[in-house]
Amino acid sequence: MTAIRLHDVHKRFGADHVLAGVSLDVAPGHKLGLIGPAASGKSVLLKLVCGLDQPDRGEIEVLGQSVVGKRESELGELRQRIGMLFQNYALFDFLPVAGNVAFPLEQRGGLAADVIAQRVAARLRAVGLAGSEDKLTGELSGGMKKRVGIARATVADAEIVIYDEPTAGLDPVTTQKIYDLLAEDHARTGATVLAVSSDVVALAKFVDEIAFLYRGHIVYRGPAATIVDAPDPLVRQFVRGELDGPLAEARP
Amino acid sequence: MILDPVFEALGAAALRIAQEVGGIVVMTAQVVRALVPPRIDRRELVKQLYKMGNRSVPIVVLTAFFAGGLMTLQTGPFVKKLGATALAGWGAGYAVLREIGPILIALMFSGRVGANNTAELATMTVTEQLDGLRALAIDPVRFLIVPRVIAMLVMLVALTVIGDLVALTGASVVGRAMLDIEWSTMFHSFADNLRPYDFLHGVYKSIAFGGAIAVSSCYFGVTVRGGAVGVGRAVNAAVVAAATSIMLLDFFLTYLTG
Numbered sequence: 001m002t003a004i005r006l007h008d009v010h011k012r013f014g015a016d017h018v019l020a021g022v023s024l025d026v027a028p029g030h031k032l033g034l035i036g037p038a039a040s041g042k043s044v045l046l047k048l049v050c051g052l053d054q055p056d057r058g059e060i061e062v063l064g065q066s067v068v069g070k071r072e073s074e075l076g077e078l079r080q081r082i083g084m085l086f087q088n089y090a091l092f093d094f095l096p097v098a099g100n101v102a103f104p105l106e107q108r109g110g111l112a113a114d115v116i117a118q119r120v121a122a123r124l125r126a127v128g129l130a131g132s133e134d135k136l137t138g139e140l141s142g143g144m145k146k147r148v149g150i151a152r153a154t155v156a157d158a159e160i161v162i163y164d165e166p167t168a169g170l171d172p173v174t175t176q177k178i179y180d181l182l183a184e185d186h187a188r189t190g191a192t193v194l195a196v197s198s199d200v201v202a203l204a205k206f207v208d209e210i211a212f213l214y215r216g217h218i219v220y221r222g223p224a225a226t227i228v229d230a231p232d233p234l235v236r237q238f239v240r241g242e243l244d245g246p247l248a249e250a251r252p
Numbered sequence: 253m254i255l256d257p258v259f260e261a262l263g264a265a266a267l268r269i270a271q272e273v274g275g276i277v278v279m280t281a282q283v284v285r286a287l288v289p290p291r292i293d294r295r296e297l298v299k300q301l302y303k304m305g306n307r308s309v310p311i312v313v314l315t316a317f318f319a320g321g322l323m324t325l326q327t328g329p330f331v332k333k334l335g336a337t338a339l340a341g342w343g344a345g346y347a348v349l350r351e352i353g354p355i356l357i358a359l360m361f362s363g364r365v366g367a368n369n370t371a372e373l374a375t376m377t378v379t380e381q382l383d384g385l386r387a388l389a390i391d392p393v394r395f396l397i398v399p400r401v402i403a404m405l406v407m408l409v410a411l412t413v414i415g416d417l418v419a420l421t422g423a424s425v426v427g428r429a430m431l432d433i434e435w436s437t438m439f440h441s442f443a444d445n446l447r448p449y450d451f452l453h454g455v456y457k458s459i460a461f462g463g464a465i466a467v468s469s470c471y472f473g474v475t476v477r478g479g480a481v482g483v484g485r486a487v488n489a490a491v492v493a494a495a496t497s498i499m500l501l502d503f504f505l506t507y508l509t510g
Contacts, residue, residue: 052383072391079389090384106390132426 001064003160003192004049007060011044018044019055020216028159031186031193032222035204036213037238037247042196043087046162047167049194050084063159074202080108083158083191087165091137091152098133101151108156123151127181128151129174143174145245150178154185161185163195167202175199179206200227200239212238253444254367272471279393279471281464283401286394304400305407311364312357312411313418318489319356321420321426323347323430328431340433341441344423346450349416355502357415358461361408362494366469369400370490373473374483382474392474403465408462409455416454457505464497 004026011019018041026032033182034042052069060067065078083104091100105111111119124130127147137145153161166182167175168239179202186193192227197203204210204224211225212220212235220232230236235247323344332342373396376382382392420442427433443447472490 047383050387052386072386076389076391079387082387084384084387086384086387088380090380090387092384093379107388107390187325234493 001028002026002061003063004194005059006045007047007059007063008138009045009048009055009060011041011048011053011055012234017216019048021058022213022218024184024211024218024221026192028192028193029190030209031195031207033200033207033210034194034196034213035198035200035203035210035238038198040213042163042188042213044165045193046084049160050082051079052164080104080156081159083153083156083161083167085146085153085161085163086150086166087196089137089149090146091145093137093157095137096133096139097129097135097140097148098183100137100148101155104152104156119155120151123155125240126184127151128177143170143178146170146178147181150181150185154189157189158191160190160194163197165197167196167197167199175202179203182206204228272489275475276323276467276471276493279397279474280467282393283398283467286391286398291394292398293395294473296395297402300399300403301407304369304403308361308364309405309414312415315356316353316415316418317361317422317425319352319410320344320348320422320424323352323419324423325428325430325432328427328433332431332433337433337437338441339445340427340431341420341423341438342445344415344427345420345442345446348419348423348445349450349454350506351378351454351502353416353419354412354457354461355498358408358458358465358498359411360410360466361404361462362491362498365404365407366465366494367487367491369404369466369469370473370487371402371483373470374476374486376407376481377474377476378482397474401463404466404469405416405459405462408465409458412454412458416451417436453509454510457502460501460505461498464501465494468493468497 002025004024006022007023009019009022010017020043024032034045036042038221044053048055049062049067051062051070055068060066062078063081066130067075067078092103095103098120101123102116105116105119121130121133124133129144129147129148129151132140132144135146140148148168152196153163167178170178182193182195183206185191193207195203195207199211204227207224208225209221210227211218212232214234220230222230222235227235228239230239233246237247315509324340327343328340331337331343376396385392385395424435424438427438428435452488469490472493476486478485
């Protein structure tokens with residue numbers, strides 16, 4: 001059984017064919033990184049997996065359930081098994097830090113208030129934000145917001161965790177801290193991870209495999225450890241940040 | 253043909269209006285569906301009731317007082333000239349309870365609460381907070397929209413009732429201070445000439461106005477496109493839609509219910 005399976009997934013926005021037949025499998029407990037040029041549809045793919053958007057065509061199965069053509073009310077139970085960190089944090093500005101992290105547990109019900117408080121405190125300690133419980137999200141720096149987002153995505157010990165640009169805009173030291181945190185969390189829960197990042201070098205240290213999304217297709221998938229020396233010249237050029245090569249020539 | 257661009261523009265505008273009206277109808281249906289069974293987040297409801305109601309009281313009191321006073325100021329000299337001061341309260345009260353009160357308070361409410369609500373929801377939409385709720389298996393309509401719609405409906409009715417009382421007071425104060433009309437004359441004029449239905453007529457209207465403001469402000473908030481510019485456009489569209497709806501509803505409700 002696969003934790004995430006996409007088969008021939010298509011998604012258009014007007015004339016822009018963002019995903020043009022993407023197929024992808026992620027095994028349970030596996031960590032897959034997704035890279036690609038800007039606006040290549042990486043975030044769109046993550047939202048499709050979570051059922052936040054619907055594909056025009058194709059099949060998407062998450063934890064054995066199809067998410068295609070489902071109503072919001074039918075996706076609720078599945079979404080409770082998925083944690084998601086959004087690129088722009090998507091923190092609720094009507095709640096303080098602790099409220100944001102506690103939110104998934106409170107809304108799910110079934111846990112006593114003191115148990116929720118303990119779990120929130122433990123998560124905030126783990127992400128290095130102990131003492132910031134009562135701060136409003138508007139008072140936080142970008143790095144702190146990311147960490148609150150990670151705490152919220154992982155507080156319920158989801159079976160699948162989706163990270164959209166977990167370190168965008170962060171300095172190298174904070175980036176490393178964030179990835180150490182994600183690795184610790186994965187070691188603890190064994191969750192399936194799907195992560196998108198523009199910082200390929202840092203991402204490669206965290207995930208098992210990396211897939212390259214280009215012009216609506218997954219054109220390469222291989223071990224993260226050797227991504228810099230990937231056999232595909234497109235991927236090699238992208239990862240190394242070289243100006244000359246097939247990527248530049250292939251661009252419109 | 254030379255008029256083609258004009259017809260194209262008219263057609264596009266009609267299509268856009270039809271889309272917006274359709275969207276508002278769909279949102280109304282979603283709100284009604286979310287109320288069955290009524291699982292409302294109480295904390296969110298209380299927060300919205302306070303924010304939308306309590307904080308609107310000063311501006312409503314101020315507006316209503318002067319609106320009531322203005323009615324006396326306009327009608328007073330004529331009734332005095334005709335020696336019909338017993339009708340001064342009726343003139344002001346009738347206009348206030350049935351028309352001026354509900355309309356002015358609804359327009360103030362739309363400008364203050366509706367616009368704020370649209371801006372808040374639009375900002376939440378563009379910063380992916382609504383997607384954040386959906387990703388956590390929480391229905392944004394049930395969690396965010398329904399408490400706001402209920403709060404706006406309840407609070408606009410409450411503010412209209414308060415506004416009516418303040419406006420009648422304003423009418424009496426201005427009558428006494430500027431036109432030498434006795435307190436008792438004004439009071440008897442209200443009591444003898446105004447019917448309970450005049451008051452209820454305004455309350456019915458405020459329910460309809462509250463619904464229009466609530467649904468349009470939420471609709472334009474959650475359907476926003478783009479960043480800060482989109483938020484500005486959404487607020488503008490919500491205020492225009494609410495004001496237009498208030499005037500149309502007022503006309504048809506007055507025509508149908510007398």
